[in-house]
Amino acid sequence: MDTIIELKDVTMKFRMTTQKVDSIKEYAIRKFKRQLQYVDFLALDGISFDVKKGEVVGLIGLNGSGKSTTLKLVSGILKPTSGSVTVKGNISPLIELGAGFDYDLTARENVYLNGSVLGFSHAEMDSKMEEIIEFSELHDFMDTAIKNFSSGMIARLAFSIATNIKPEILIVDEILGVGDFLFQQKCEARINDMMSGGTTVLIVSHFTDQIERLCDRAVWLEKGKIKMIGEAREVCAEYKKIKQ
Numbered sequence: 001m002d003t004i005i006e007l008k009d010v011t012m013k014f015r016m017t018t019q020k021v022d023s024i025k026e027y028a029i030r031k032f033k034r035q036l037q038y039v040d041f042l043a044l045d046g047i048s049f050d051v052k053k054g055e056v057v058g059l060i061g062l063n064g065s066g067k068s069t070t071l072k073l074v075s076g077i078l079k080p081t082s083g084s085v086t087v088k089g090n091i092s093p094l095i096e097l098g099a100g101f102d103y104d105l106t107a108r109e110n111v112y113l114n115g116s117v118l119g120f121s122h123a124e125m126d127s128k129m130e131e132i133i134e135f136s137e138l139h140d141f142m143d144t145a146i147k148n149f150s151s152g153m154i155a156r157l158a159f160s161i162a163t164n165i166k167p168e169i170l171i172v173d174e175i176l177g178v179g180d181f182l183f184q185q186k187c188e189a190r191i192n193d194m195m196s197g198g199t200t201v202l203i204v205s206h207f208t209d210q211i212e213r214l215c216d217r218a219v220w221l222e223k224g225k226i227k228m229i230g231e232a233r234e235v236c237a238e239y240k241k242i243k244q
């Protein structure tokens, strides 16, 4: 099978100041006087794995292990400090809840906005609008500014747009934990549909049962390194041992 995502020896360093600086003014003064000390924080430390076309791969690991950073590298939001990230296909990234939305705009306006961020014209989004509304179950709220939405409603809208544009690669970070139980089931069913249609899925969830249900393989990250990679059920079983 064709490789659609490939990470080769990827490191990601974040530069952080070590002292607490209370204001932008103080920051500027210290920077001017060269009094700021930086440390490089290695969020990802030599990660390599690949994903084949049509595979569903889960990323698991404790908070801060580098899961979101990995998804951002695959989505092209971040560039690696070293190593390479190769992606062959268009991506629909669901990474930060509400990224690609403007909270002052209505849900309908946000469909166009989010669509354009993903490279789709107004007319193209028009042709998808009906299905997006249908799946999100937000019929009565499409002309409401989304600042009035609950996080569950935002998640429904975001998931509905991201899956209705039929991407080759769907990336989902924790979002499936936001909505209510029924919507989660619906999202899982949708992901299963997309899998059968050949979409490649990369998913982060702290619910290991969800990873086991949905994924073929799982990657367990620990402090920026791959602790284990393999069949989802086996990796989740090992991961659950440390959580007890």
Ligand SMILES: Nc1ncnc2c1ncn2[C@@H]1O[C@H](COP(=O)(O)OP(=O)(O)O)[C@@H](O)[C@H]1O
Residues within 6 Å of the ligand: 014, 015, 016, 041, 043, 061, 062, 063, 064, 065, 066, 067, 068, 069, 070
């Ligand atoms: N933009 C950033 N600047 C500095 N540190 C960051 C940044 N993004 C993430 N980190 C750090 O990198 C580590 C991994 O973060 P992340 O990938 O978000 O972990 P996870 O999603 O597994 O919880 C964390 O320690 C986090 O604080």
Ligand SMILES: [Mg+2]
Residues within 6 Å of the ligand: 067, 068, 069
């Ligand atoms: Mg995260």
